[in-house]
Amino acid sequence: MAKTIMVTGAGGYIGSVLVPKLLDLGYKVKAIDRFFFGEEKLQLHPNLMIIKDDTRWLDPNHFAAVDAVIDLVAISNDPSGELFQEATYQVNHISRVNSAIQAQKYGVGRYILPSSCSIYGFRGADEIVDESSETNPLTTYAKANEKAEQGILPLASDDFVVTVIRQATVYGVSPRMRFDLAINGMVYGAWDKGVIPLMRDGNQWRPMVHVQDTTDLMCLLIEADSNIINGEIFNVGSDENNYKLGDLAEEIVRAIPKEITIEWYGDPDHRSYRVGFDKVESVLGWKAQWTATRGALEIYEALESGSIQRTPETITLNWYTELMKWHQIINRLDYKGIIL
Template sequence: MNNKKILVIGNLGYVGCVLNRFLYEENIDIYGVDANWFGNEESFNLQKKFIKRQVIGDIRKEILNEDIWDIKYDAVIYLAAVSNDPMGKRFANVTHQINAEFCLKVAIEAKNRGIEKFIFASSCSMYGMSDNNFPNESSELSPMTEYAKSKVWAESELKNISSDKFNVLALRFATACGSSPSLRLDLVLNDLVASAIINKHVEVLSDGTPWRPLVHVQDMSRAIRWSIDYQDQNSFLPINVGSKEFTFQVRDFAKFVVDSVPNSKLSIATDKAVDSRSYKVDFSLYESLSGSKYYPKFDAYKSITDLIECVNSLEIPNDFRASNKWMRLKFLENSIKMNQLNNELFKIS
């Protein structure tokens, strides 16, 4: 049987670098397009062996490049994004353009070329913040940031163009964690583990009571793998991806980390105001549809162990939160300052 062929837009970031290898090991051929904002030649060379063909470029420029579209892919996966709330705040227009507008444009292009499946990396952040209930896929959306709004806009437009010949799955991921060849330390668990190892001190700056559902990048890849094969009777399926076993309060994550990193200490600012950015999500639809093969395998301790090994293998400075290597927002700001990004495509809004 021939390998499936998948086009992945945004395949050289934190999730993409794990996904490339995951799908390669599943005998799936990856065709990638990525501006490679956070990588360089060296990091790309490490990914090369997992990728059948790569276009390095901005999808806003490359969308009609025939070198991308000369294959009838089994699916298109859209990971490209300005990928968190602080970046969304800083680069609001670009966030809408890449996360939403060009996601729709790519989907239309794919549909017009007879591709039958589109997988969108969405986010649980679209439910807004509430720790009093567990929103499911039918719950009201309440996006509070430019990033979350861009995901809501994209999903609603993708729903409009979906059909029985163009199946769309919107994977509403919990917050990611875990090791990746393109590591981010601007994600909550990754930050806690790095602080514990490097500074021997985990400092929770709120009272630590907010709830967070997390998902390991390997399990995100597992969910994408599931969605490549999954056939739903509906043409548009939004689905929360994460697990109840990996939903905790931030102070619990911090305690798990300190328990796992020798000689690290924990301080929680119990006198600080309660952080209202708290949320839980209902993952039962994914649990029922994915089955045991694709249900998340990483819990908190397994993810922390994986992160400890990763952080120990890297040279991360004490002040990593200020470093443009580990924090996406700092990286983009610095690249713009140094004129290393195409400023036309990255107008600061």
Template sequence: MTGCDINLFDQADFPPGGDLPDIPNLGKDIRDLTVDDLRGFDAVVHLAALSNDPLGQLRPGLTQAINHEGTVHVARCAKEAGVSRFVFASSCSNYGKAGEGLVDEGGKLNPQTDYGVSKVLAERDLKPLADDDFCPVFLRFATAYGVSPRMRFDIVLNNLIAHAFTTGKIMMMSDGTPWRPIIHVEDMARAFLAALDADADAIRGEAFNVCRTENNYQIKELAEIVADTVDGSEIDYASDAGPDNRSYRVSSAKIERLIPGFEPIWDAKRGAQQLYDAVKSYGLVTDDFEGRKYKRLAQLEALVAEGRLDEEFRVVG
């Protein structure tokens, strides 16, 4: 196994100083990968992306250059190098504003952000690459949560727990009515492994919602779970809290049928308890999660300001 990471978020170890696996690393920007870099590999699992909606608003062209064009570039290099399987981390954000009913993979794609658009376009341009020798598959992940060795606190359940623990307030920036499917980071890893092992004929060029159907929650439900989990916390709605256009509930029937090796085990209650135990053990403070350490947008903007990244988010020097 080999990674390809330019380590923009190497400050995000959780807990700080924790051990990470010692994995060989190509250390290249995905936009600069070549065919020769990928020769000899059986599969590519492609996660690299700008993954923050506010960042997409600030630099929409860059989101497309990395998430869409960069993804297709890596896939074409992989195909030419003889890689047989390309597992793409797509997103349920593709559905965007989908209403109340459950949406399956054949549902209308209605992304509401540049991030969502970039994933839709990447899927569109990856699909024609499929043939008997090259198997791209698109895993449309629900919103991630959970404790990981490289932590994020800019995703919904993680952020709610962090606010609740450090301030006693569960900060709600919307009215809580939007629906979100969520998935634990460990279950995401299980999905990648299952997609690597699945029969190529069953998944070639196909998209799969990666979640459990019962793990669709309204944001206010997640807030209530956090309130029940974090001692002494209470829900606090922002004065301008209103509805969010991004609302979708997804079905997991297709992945359960065609990738039987995928068996997620987490739900929001268990995940909230894991997060609470972790931040309590670490002694998380507001400056940790509100600053650059565990927030993708804040870290990237700081790296640009320090001259370590250029305006195209390429490493300087």
């Protein structure tokens, strides 16, 4: 029988790429999400069960007859984490620990926690951090990820395989497109106005990973030898995609076929971390296939063709804020469940 994989945050930027990939590999998928960005991000499929639910109050019965959980759910990115701090800790930390506990209770064999390299925080220019390095989370988003790791890794046992992946900053085309990610935002600015917006001062290091690469790794972990992944942390990215943001912007300028300038904004960004990826390559034999140049061209061509567009929900913080505004308006006008 086909294995059943539960994916939380299934309608999000990474989830909407991962779910079709799992279905193509022959898995059955339980896709759990609030679907803030629309249910149409996932195409109907005979092996797809769409469950509209909130992981903070998730029915434990959803874990029955599940072989693996990929717990993608998160209030995503630093600006959203700072504006919605309580919700970020509830979703990114507490709900994921609770989900891992319920998964173990219901006999789920594997649990994969997608975390973030952002938990490494500020580092010196010459320091390259690996999975054994001390963490230094600077933002609510990063701190919640660290707490989730700390609550979930101790659950690993012979019967419950737990793996944490610390993802680099993700980029690339997705059905739930985001233009508030570094490479995606740079390419949109270049395509739209011939300007790449770049936060000062450009010397901050940031690792990158394409959404296709990180989802490929998640698929690999479902079947990987439990002896080499259980209780382990893997940084997900590549040395080739470790960039100073200023250098990254210059590479995108060279890659895109139009005249582009760089426009600086904001105060200097002190989040700087250069990450080593030897472990994921040597232990799992996995290697990222995408480069920033190839990814930038992918996004540029998709914009040119009209297959992706910058809509309100492609900027996560703006969309969350808009939803909160309309929630308040509707609550004020609602009368016995109706507006008119």
